[in-house]
Amino acid sequence: MLEIKNLHVDLEEEEKTILKGVDLTVEAGKVHAIMGPNGSGKSTLSYVLSGRDGYEVTEGSATLEGEDILEMEPEERAAAGLFLAFQYPVEIPGVGNMTFMRTAVNAQRKARGQEEMSATDFLKEVRAKAKDLKIDADMLKRPVNVGFSGGEKKRNEILQMAMLEPKMCILDETDSGLDVDAMKLVAEGVNALRSEGRGFLVITHYQRLLDHIKPDVVHIMSEGRIVKTGGPELALEVEKNGYTDIVAEVA
């Protein structure tokens, strides 16, 4: 599904290399987790993959189902099936949440040569999916993320994911700022989307999210590289001993 090879990335503004050769393959139907200390390059990886400005790829490649995504505009990557659940979802005053989602769904459909979704069908679907995530009608009407609590913002990300039905989902620190109940709700939303044809890359600092979204593979990232890969037990090891030991062990 997602194949990253020897990816090197610099910050455009500063002379600084963040990713120093990341190799990672996420298969369809699998959940991969990336853990790592702050500053290891986890979020940079998510931004580079989704096409945010300010990063320069100096070496390596990233493909989605064999297609080079690094050459694409962000909206093209989205239409190709890539979805990033933001660590800090952006507030957009003046744009209704529903309008936003419908515009996004139909823009992607159009880009893929599919027919646009009618207003009625869209409403039906969004209401049903919102209900599962305990998102009420008011949240759908309000401007995008404006006045939303931390938990509401993350639920709203998952709702977008559910509506857009991407092939490859990247979750960037989705657990940050969530209490246990909110995290469970978000995890349930994600688990409901797990399917044969869909890959997940869950970026997290803490193990606790992985209690709820069970990964197939866990990677440890440090200083811009994947330094260790293992099964779910690796996350537990991090929880028990912290990153220092693991990073020291491979260094």
Add this chain to the structure above:
Amino acid sequence: MLPVRKHQPSPQKQEVTETRIAAMQMPDGGAWATEARGAAVARVRKAGLPARRDEYWKFTRPDSLTQVEAPDAALFDAGDEIVFGSIDALKIVFVDGVFDAEASDDLSLEGVTIERLADAGAKDIHWARDLYGVLEERGQSHVDRPLAALNTAYAGDGIVLHVTGRVSKPISLIYHHKSKTSDAMLHHLVKLEEGAEMTLLESGPAAARFNKVMEVDVADEASFHHVRVQGRDHERRAVTHLFGRLGRESSFKSFTMTANGVMTRNEAVLELTGDDATAHVAGAAMGDGDFHHDDTVFVTHDAERCESRQVFKKVLRNGATGVFQGKILVKPGAQKTDGYQISQSLLLDEDSQFLVKPELEIYADDVACSHGSTSGAIDEDAMFYLRARGVPREIATDLLTLAFLAEAVEEVADEALRDEVVVLLEGWLVRRRG
């Protein structure tokens, strides 16, 4: 102390003024109108027509508005766009400033007497006599507005509305532009009696050059709603003055939407003279290239516990210019005044400019007045978020443009009218995208 102005027009200014006056022809009319027009000519002479070096015209070149010949303006085909098409309204049509009886509805509607200024001059309508040029003259007390006085002197027609009750549907003034050399002046009078209520709509490019004055006298507990759409006719020029006087517990709400136009100067001069009155004036404008749009607002609080709001937003692209000059004057004794003013521009590139002069002048000690002004580009975080969800850049730009204008559009209280405005804006954005 309020400032007192002392000046005399420069010889050069006098020459421009006299040349223009000499080229004008005073319309026939009854005794009262002739008297008012004569007094207005004197006001024009006293102030002189605006010149480039005048402080009040610092950001807008008045030449094309003052010169004798109106510059040509190519006709614009707005296609199938019908402004306020979904609104049931009484339509009054002017073509290049000339009343079109055939295209207009029958001028009768419950709660309001509708006359044409061209006829009213000959009749002794005492309230019209007491209003014609009166608010315009009051509006000259702190700043000269000679183009408004010029209008009082020479406007041959307009609509005269006497509102005595709740008018059941809006009156819609529709201005067609059909001659590329037309130079039109209209002067409207609106008098709302105590407790009366009406909605006035205006739409269309009007003429190659258009000078319009509207004087609105809002009695106690009356309310006046005004929604105006200055269409997409790019080469037209317009100077408009909206004068309002508000009585106790009255309400005055005006919203203007503008797309395109190489020269637009919209002045609003509102005076709150009765306690607990509310005055809102708002505008949403967008333009490209040699678009020049100037909102100049002067709100005077001269009573207690009044509220005023000025909300102006402009979207500028490819070197377009937006101007906002807004003033809140709180006179001595106007305690508990609540005055608010915001002017913002969304600059879609680095070539465009937004020139702003916000002013507060307060002579009472128990007031809450605030003003703010910002100029900004599209929020890149919002842009990336939208694009990351698959929304292409240009559609995202439109969405964020609408979002930016939303605060001004919200000022349209009536939902059906607000929907009209939003649909028009969306249509304009789609067409601009091409």
